[in-house]
Amino acid sequence: MERSFRQYMLAGTMLAGGAVFGGATPAVANICPNVGADTNCGIIITLNPGGTATVTATGQGPYDGIEDTLVGVVNNSGGTVSSISLSSKLDIFGFDGDGASSGPPFLTLPGAHSSYAGTISKTGNFNLSGPFDTFSGINAGKTAGNVNFPGGLLNGGSAWFSLEEPLTAASFTVKTGVPEPATLSVLGAALAGFGLLRRRRKAA
Secondary structure, eight states, X not given: OHHHHHHHXXXXXXXXXXXXXXXXXXXXXXXXXXXXXXXXXXXXXXXXXXXXXXXXXXXXXXXXXXXXXXXXXXXXXXXXXXXEEXXXXXXXXXXXXXXXXXXXXXXXXXXXXXXXXXXXXXSSSOOTTSOBOEEEOOOTTSSEEEEEEXXXXXXXXXXXXEEESOOOTTSEEEXXXXXXXXXXXXXXXXXXXXXXXXXXXXXX
């Protein structure tokens, strides 16, 4: 009886030690770099299968302490994504020159296309030497626009960038599902093939 009790105690201790020291809780990926007051993203957009997206606030405030937010994107969609569209009631694209890539006091990334642009990574962790994301299609009110991932944001990959305003998960909406150029060319080739097949049938 005493031996069994000791065995249970030893097993319980080993389990507790494994939970504490064995990393039972997976580490959170560093999707965004340290910028200003932030040690990671303030907002994370997760791209899901079926073209949906989940927006999560991490609790990190504006990296400049006032009005600019670090945004990360994680691609769990199962495919490569070429861009996302963001829209808001706020002027999230009203860039005023103090983006996360402008520096000092923030990051100084040589070759950045915009001081608000970030980089694209093949993994869930940021890669400051990766290609830059870009912005396009910004409307006159600066409340909507596209974030582009040149070369594509691979499944399992991540990207980061910065936007204006102290954003929350409810600050904007996300649209995904922009086809890759390769997908469009395949679709075009298929349509052309159908056209040729139809012509041959008419000729016969």
